[in-house]
Amino acid sequence: xxxxxxxxxxxxxxxxxxxxxxxxxxxxxxxxxxxxxxxxxxxxxxxxxxxxxxxxxxxxxxxxxxxxxxxxxxxxxxxxxxxxxxxxxxxxxxxxxxxxxxxxxxxxxxxxxxxxxxxxxxxxxxxxxxxxxxxxxxxxxxxxxxxxxxxxxxxxxxxx
Numbered sequence: 001x002x003x004x005x006x007x008x009x010x011x012x013x014x015x016x017x018x019x020x021x022x023x024x025x026x027x028x029x030x031x032x033x034x035x036x037x038x039x040x041x042x043x044x045x046x047x048x049x050x051x052x053x054x055x056x057x058x059x060x061x062x063x064x065x066x067x068x069x070x071x072x073x074x075x076x077x078x079x080x081x082x083x084x085x086x087x088x089x090x091x092x093x094x095x096x097x098x099x100x101x102x103x104x105x106x107x108x109x110x111x112x113x114x115x116x117x118x119x120x121x122x123x124x125x126x127x128x129x130x131x132x133x134x135x136x137x138x139x140x141x142x143x144x145x146x147x148x149x150x151x152x153x154x155x156x157x158x159x160x
Contacts, residue, residue, distance in 0.1 A: 007046035018104025048150035
């Protein structure tokens with residue numbers, strides 16, 4: 001068991017973030033599901049449009065995808081990326097996938113807003129400082145409303 005704190009400051013004990021999300025024990029920022037994957041607002045970092053695509057079954061790597069999951073994943077990812085561009089006007093994203101986690105396979109889709117480059121630079125090493133900054137500074141009521149509005153907008157277009 002591990003403790004995790006969401007971007008609203010709520011602390012929960014989890015066994016596996018992916019399994020607990022899939023079983024409905026954790027529900028924050030859910031946007032859309034496919035047969036094999038789900039997309040949700042990042043649970044911990046309050047950056048509008050910071051979307052995580054997770055496998056619905058407990059696997060850790062793309063090389064564990066079945067043939068059907070492979071096809072579903074690319075279609076699902078493209079659908080989400082198009083929505084980010086259209087609805088939230090996000091022009092550039094960083095894609096990050098880690099395999100050294102106890103959670104399900106997940107792909108981070110981190111939007112690159114202009115404030116990020118100005119404050120932290122344009123390289124991959126800027127990601128961690130951006131996340132820490134957002135976690136510390138964007139937990140205000142005003143910022144959480146922005147995050148929640150982005151989730152609602154994405155849900156509306158992606159669940160048609």
